[in-house]
Amino acid sequence: MDIDFIINVLYAMIRTGTPLLIVALGELVCERSGVLNLGQEGMMLVGAVCGFIVAATTGSLFLGVLAAMLAGCLMALLFGLVALGLSATQVATGLALTILGAGLSAFIGESFVGQTVLGFKALPIPLLSEIPLLGPLLFNHDVLVYLSFGLFAGVIWFLRSTRAGLMLKAIGETPESATAVGLPVMRVRYLAVLFGGAMAGLAGGYLSLAYTPLWAEGMTAGRGWIALALVVFASWRAERVMFGAYLFGLASILHLIVQGMGVSISSNLLAMLPYVVTILVLVLLSSDKARVRLYAPMSLGKPFHRTQ
Amino acid sequence: MTTAQPQPRLSLRNISKRFPGVLANDRVCLNLYPGEIHAMLGENGAGKSTLMKMIYGVMKPDEGEIYWQGGAVDIAEPAQARALGIGMVFQHFALFETLTVTENIALSLPAQEARDLKALGRRIREVSERYGMALEPDRLVHSLSIGARQRVEIVRCLIQDIKLLILDEPTSVLTPQEVEGLFKTLNQLAAEGCSILFISHKLNEVRALCHNATILRGGRVTGECKPVEESAHSIARMMVGEDTPLSTTYEKREGGDDFLVVRDLSLKSLDPFGTRLKNINLRVRKGEIVGIAGVAGNGQDELLAALSGERLGENAGQICVPAGRIALLPPLQRRIQGLAFVPEERLGRGAVPDMSLAENGLLTAFGAGLVKKGLVNWGRTRDFAQSIVDDFKVKCSGIDASAKSLSGGNLQKFIIGREIRQKPSLLLAAHPTWGVDIGAAVAIHKALIELRDAGTAILIVSEDIDELFEISDRICAICHGELSPLKAVSDTNIGEVGRWMTGDFDVVQDAGPTQGESHV
DSSP, rough: OOHHHHHHHHHHHHHHHHHHHHHHHHHHHHHTTOOOOTTTTHHHHHHHHHHHHHHHHOHHHHHHHHHHHHHHHHHHHHHHHHHHHSOOHHHHHHHHHHHHHHHHHHHGGGGGGBBBOOOOOOOOOOTGGGGGTHHHHHHSSOOOHHHHHHHHHHHHHHHHHHHHHHHHHHHHHHHHHHHHTOOHHHHHHHHHHHHHHHHHHHHHHHOOOOOOBBBTTTTTTHHHHHHHHHHTTTTTHHHHHHHHHHHHHHHHHHHHHHHTTTTTSHHHHHHHHHHHHOOOOOOOOOOHHHHHHHHOOOTOOOOOOOOO | OOOOOOOSSSSEEEEEETTTEEEEEEEEEEEEEEEEEEEEEEETTTSSSHHHHTTTTSSSSEEEEEETEEEEOOOOOEEEHHHHEEEOOOOOOOOOOTTTHHHHHHTTTTTTGGSSSSHHHHHHHHHHHHOOOOOOOBBGGGGSSSHHHHHHHHHHHTTTTTTTEESGGGGGGGGGHHHHHHHHHHHHHTTTOOOEEOOOSOHHHHHOOOSSSEEEEEEEEEEEGGGGGHHHHHHHHHHHSSSSOOOOOOOOOOOOOOOEEEEEEOOOOSSSSSEEEEEEEEETTOOEEEEEOOTTTTTTTHHHHHHHSSSOOGGGGGGETTTOOOTTOOOOHHHHHEEEEEEHOOOOOOOBBBHHHHHHHHHTTTTTTEETTTTHHHHHHHHHHHHHHHHHHOSSSSSTBGGGGSSSSHHHHHHHHHHHOOOOSEEEESSSTTTTHHHHHHHHHHHHHHHHHTTOOOEEOOOOOHHHHHOOSEEEEEEEEOOOEEEEEOOOOHHHHHHTTOOSOOOOOOOOOSSOOOOO
């Protein structure tokens, strides 16, 4: 097997893993604040369709991405108003959001099915992309992939080194204590939910504007769900989320390659592979209960009422 | 008065606070001067915690004014209280377990003071050394002992310019040595001019520490005194009123045949920070109370889990009752054998917080004719709960009140009442009067003694050695997961049990039945 082939596979792995990475990072921040939003899939779909429509009508990919993020935010706001504002069950609200997103995106995107836009092009970074092996692998991507690298570093920095990140973690752990010391529980949770929405929208936009520049109903293909599993099995740590996302990417590529080689395994079984591999590996990784406890937001999914 | 009184630092005037169904504070007045250590005394549910929360801005009074250094203030939130120089140490710590000490403290400081965590860590070390409270700023809170966690809470207050420190039952979780250290710190603070509000049940501590005391009963101020001039007995009288008995001495009993037999019980703890049980041998007879003393974290939780069936044993013979070997049976099966349990954690284990008392009664007493053919008989269930509330004088707004709306002591009375009502053959009670006020504690003790006299075997695990000497017939101690010898209370003394608590004993082997013939 020659080195170029491997680089090509790894390159495709990053591209395939990117939407998963983005949406999972958003959900990670949301869950660390103690809010479980199961609406990722729905928010991604709405982001994907809105991004595509705006890009197709204005011809501006930049506006398309912006619209995708904004659409994700609006969906998340809806979730926030119901789940935080009205203290509804987060699980049910999130599920409803996914169903809404699936239907809504199919409805507003109907007349755009089959159209294409000129998607994001690879943008080699001068000098860096000349580095042998690493250059073509890491520095010859489209701008959204670079953005995902930045987001990854940003989320790690935010959680590790900022006061706001500390507040977020504290609120996710024990909102009662947070209230007692005077932290703005609700405000932080709203912001975390909105960030999660923006990231889900962006991930959707990446799919419809860069990965496969077109709109098709249900094109996220369960990535929102796998992202949710990813966050849990990555024990709420950004490094592991990235690892899991790229693992999913790699397994997706391998299944295409294996299929291309004409192996006589049902393609349906092969298509299952990325999901199974990702979950299995992450379950093994998260088997150390004591360490998981250190990162798991203990108040996850529990509605919080401020008692007066 | 001829001497000019200095201006009070804090002055409460006619503070009232209403909750649905309860008047938690009724026109409470209080003056607190610089350098004064002031005790707030009262039974559970007397309104002490509510009053403190209003001073700290967690709740707002419905009526009345708060004056701070002479000026009227409206404290809307804790941050504002902290800005005034008010700090509070909560009874249930407001700490974040997965964060470090420094991070925890940073979260309650204004942003500009907490930007540099390294500098803050140095400041924490400085403050903690100055007041003699050892703390490691980089440790994660979940790895700290309860005493150390409390030090974090206190240092969190001290690190700011503090003028008033509120402590809500700070000593209930500390060892005697830790209490001593805390008092030293508080005296030092008071000498520097800080005012201290000290909430406690332990009257001897109040007498040793506090200059003045205000006594609350039913939300109202019923008395003020200088604790050193009073006896613990006379203060207790003020707290509970004239007609409640304070304490009695109970007759000791020998007990009959062995009921519970624990043989060579060794178990590894599931919790990585837990204690391993080593060769526990224990026999509890019918009609006696056996007390197990010990400092928290020496295997009590693990032993209780093994006896109640939350944790199953390794072979069936490790735990036996006359009806058979039960170490492999789950809790429900053990209950059927006549065992009953009063866990340490009242909310969450002993009772479901959001469910009503009636429903919580059903939770373990379903076998007492409350359920027929899978259907709940609500009439009987409500009668059952009502009879517990009446007989054990549980203060609540009715049997439809949720468990979490009751004060700790009242909920404990309900839980113990629920178990006793089922006429168990063995009652296992963990810390039966922890955080419970005098009146309720006496009621609980009496109920336990009555149950004993009716022939039930009772095993009590407690950190309160005085309590164990008061009600136990035989006593032992647990240390590092090992059990000391078991002696009749009349044959031993607090000094010896205290030594056992530090591990100063020879481990006993199972010596066969203590009397009568073996029936296992």
